[in-house]
Amino acid sequence: MAELVAKLELPGNDSIELPVKQGTAGFDVIDISKLGSKGYFTFDPGFLATASCESAITYIDGEKGILLHRGYPIDQLAVESNYLDLCYLLLYGELPTKKQYQDFSKTVSMHTMVHEQLTAFFRGFRRDAHPMAMLCGVTGALSAFYQDSLDVTDERHREVAAYRLIAKLPTIAAMCYKYSVGQPFQYPRNSLSYAGNFLQMMFGVPCEEYKVNPIVERAMDRIFILHADHEQNASTSTVRLAGSSGANPFACIAAGIASLWGPAHGGANEACLKMLEEIGSVDRIPEFIEKAKDKNDPFRLMGFGHRVYKNFDPRAKVMRETCHEVLSELKIDDPLLDVAMELERIALEDEYFISKKLYPNVDFYSGIIMKAIGIPTSMFTVIFALARTVGWVSHWKEMLDQPGHKISRPRQLYTGHEQRDFIPRDQRS
Structure with a gap:
């Protein structure tokens, strides 16, 4: 050819x-x-x-509603796999054998603890600091403690850094929550699954044993899977941009966290919950539906439709099933969850939503799940960052593994002044 x-x-x-x-x-x-x-x-x-790059990790076809990780459809991975399975796939290109999975899981569990001195960092934050501020700062600070994995030219250093980031982000994320509510930090329990361990670090306390609910555990695992990677989005591109300079991996992931923090990127599920709070009750839904249909009204329904997926979000179907499993299991009486379920029913039946393909997306359902299991909205983007870390690390490693990679240097269309002479201050009019 x-x-x-x-x-x-x-x-x-x-x-x-x-x-x-x-x-x-x-x-x-x-x-x-x-x-x-x-x-x-x-x-x-x-x-x-x-x-901006050549990549073999993730493929998206927004028109057809397709999301593939290393060729595997996201719905198959979410139903048949677990998060550590997906981590191995993103990092190494193939699903692990049973032995590879056991070795990988064991290695990740060996790195779940953080240096004890790192806990002192948290005391420098106000108790009401946003968890993303703490997550960004503490993640960047990891480079001060793990200096044996900072040489990005060393393949072994890169691999150890990847393990450490995947293993320690749940611990740090849970510490951000515990600090904000004034509870003691919970140490990891490596006998638990990745998702189960995160839940016990979030909700466990030293004075009693925490038992992981398997339905909630599976829901948390699926949230991690469905947010693990999404091609060259703003935060992933930020990680690649920072990494192209040779910056250490912890600094690169901190940069990704900072980018994700922006409300146009990682705050969608938090914005969805705020919208539900604004609506307040089921009887007010018709009023807000009409506002959403009015082009001149600034109100927008959050959690419906997607910038990339023009038809439907392939992650949403799995998340919808999981959402209903969790609500059925926990039997929570919460008016906001009632509002969410009624909005979902209307969006799936109303001709306006169907014609414009404004289906509930993954952020709509993941926000409802996290609220149902007791995670505050301020932690939603933190959990997004935790899940996305493996995607960021995989793209960072892929870039550094490619021969001849260069420091990124976008160009510009300059529209400022042409060259002009300096005028002394006392001569300026």
Whole structure:
């Protein structure tokens, strides 16, 4: 098959041929890396039409509602697998054998504790500090304690750093919650599953034994799976950008956490719960449905539709089933959960929502689950970051493993002043 080439006509009767690269799926990509030699760059605010890297980790087709991790559909992984299975897949490219899974799980469990001196960091935060502020700061501080895994040119260092980040983020996330409510930190219990261990660190106390509810444990595991990676989003691109400079892995993940903290990125499920609080009760739903349908009304229904998925969110079906399992198991009497379930019913039956494909998305259901099991809204994005860490680490490792990777250096369209002479202060009008 002949190589595809795009021909770009340039000013001054000049032209350049640009190779067209084809991936295993998705759009073809025009390679513009040689365009700079002609004195031109492309203008693409937000990089919405730019492939910033080559990756084999995650594929998304938003039009068809497809999300694949290393080729495996997300719904199959969420139902048939568990989070550590997925972690191994994202890191190494294949699902683990039974022996590989046992070794991987054991190695992760060996790294769940954090340096005891790290607990002193928390005392520097106010008790009412946002958990994301603490998570970002403490994650970045890991580089001060684990200096034997900072050499990004060393493959073994990179692997140890990956294990440490995957293992320690649940511990640190739970510490953020415990500090905010004034309870003592809970040490990890390595006999528990990844999700079960996180739940006991969140809700256990030293004075009594915490028993993990298997329905809640499975729901937490699925939340982790469904948020593990989502291709080249803002936070993943931030991790790659930071990593391209050779920054240590803990600093790179802290940068990803900072990016995720933005309300346009990681705050969707928190925004969904705030919307439910604004609606308040089932009898007020018709009023807010009408507001949502009014183009001139600033009110927007959060948790419906998706920027990437134009048809349906492939993660939402699994999360919906899990959500109903949890609510049935816990039998919680909460008016906001009643509001959520009625909104779901309307969105799946109302012609307006169906015609615009405004189906409940993964954030809608995950927010309801986390509220039902007692996780405060301020912790929602923290749990998102915890789950996404393996995706960030996988992309970071993939980038560093690729030969010839370069420091990222986006260009700009300069619209400021041309060169002008400096005027002494006493001569300025």
